Amino acid sequence: MVGIKEVAKAAGVSISTVSNVLNEKKNVGEETRERILNICKEMGYYPNSVGKTLKTGKSNTIVFNFSDFDRSFYLKIINGISDYVNDNDFDLIICTDKSSEKYMRSNLSSGSIILDKNMKDDTLIKIAGENYPIVVLDRILDNPYIKSVVVNNYDPMSELIQGVIDRGYRHFGFVGGPEQTADNKERYKAFRDVLEANRINFQQKSYFAGDYREKSGYTAAKILLLSQELPDCLVCANDNMAIGAIKAFRDNGIRVPGDIAVTGFDNCDLAEPMGLTTVSIPNYERGYIAARYLIENIRGKRNVEPFKISAKIIWRNSVSEKKSK
Known part of the structure; x- marks a missing residue:
């Protein structure tokens, strides 16, 4: 041998x-x-x-890189990627953080799908090339070898906030995710724009920085409880933080939505049993579409125009149908 x-x-x-x-x-x-x-x-x-x-002369393997095992929606994205990859006779490597870079070269893989806030733009631009296309799920990059498949955060968040206002709510708090992420920026901008359009004042002291994990939502709610007056509604940039906030309120005898309404974003597995009003993202389809575009680019069908995925609101009982003031 x-x-x-x-x-x-x-x-x-x-x-x-x-x-x-x-x-x-x-x-x-x-x-x-x-x-x-x-x-x-x-x-x-x-x-x-x-x-x-x-x-x-080529590798039939693609890499999916993500950054957080604590968020269940990743499994739906992985299922969507895996189904398309398997149907097209490709293999899939799943990795996180820095370990992914060593697999992102043409002798080990043909391209990558990235959902990792820690992977810098400069790194992706350096790696991407004619023989190594990349699809990103968490940002839009202007590069001839990088395709962006992102959620349309702005429109559904705008519709959600307007719907809450139409139900009588006027005083708001906001729990944001990592401030550098595109998702958080877009969701927060929609929130502020709708409040401004309705001439509703929002004070920066009512903004709480989180990290998309349940614990940070729980902590934000606990801090909020130290104030003398609760807002009518606590808007959270994702479901995990909203669920953490609801648990904190319940642990302290605060009724949701009787004393305070709570909204999320993602429609994670726990959203329905928790009765959480949220925005549903089709994450399986998100992964499937990302894999489709990546493999098409690998095969020479160049397409790097950004693709925005629509999302829809699911109203549940964490927001009352009507709240008179």
């Missing part, structure tokens, strides 16, 4: 040099690199996942 030692001997180089070439290290000259790769092909040496690339 041919091994790395035989390849090194045939090429007249050290084993470490062959290893560097197969791992795409930059410390090997181009002429030597080409010679080693040609010898690998001639000798039939195809190690691990690199083998398929050497054999066919």
Whole structure:
């Protein structure tokens, strides 16, 4: 059986040099690199996942990178990605944070789907290329090799807030997610724009910074309870934080929606049993569409126009039908 030692001997180089070439290290000259790769092909040496690339010239593997195991909607996105990937004879690597970068190269994968607020724009722009397309789910990037598939946050959040106002609510609090994320910025802007259009004042002291996790919503509600007056409605930038806030209110004898209304965004699995009014995002379809566009781009059908996914409001009993003031 041919091994790395035989390849090194045939090429007249050290084993470490062959290893560097197969791992795409930059410390090997181009002429030597080409010679080693040609010898690998001639000798039939195809190690691990690199083998398929050497054999066919391409990898039928895509990477999905996300940043937070604590949010259940990721599973729906993964299911959508997985179904399309499997139907098209591709393999899927799922990873998080920094570990993903080592898989985002052409000898290991053909492209990536990114839903990771910690992955910087500059990093994605550097990696993306004609032979390595990327789809991002959490931002819009102007790049010829990056497709954006994002949620239309603004319109449904605007409709939600207007609906709450129409039900008689006038005093609001807001629990935001990580402030640098596009989703949070868009949801908060819609919230403020609708309040302004209705001539409703909002004080910055009523804004609480969260991190999209349940604990941060619980903490925000506890802080809110220290004030002398509760708002009519606490608007949360996602369901996890809204559920945390509802639990904090219930733990302290505050009725939802009798004493305060609460809204979320996502329609996570717990939203229905908690009776949470929220915005439903079709996350399975979101993953499926992302995988479709990525594989189409991998196959040469270039399409990098941003695609916005629509979402709809689901009214439940965390907001009363009518609240007189």
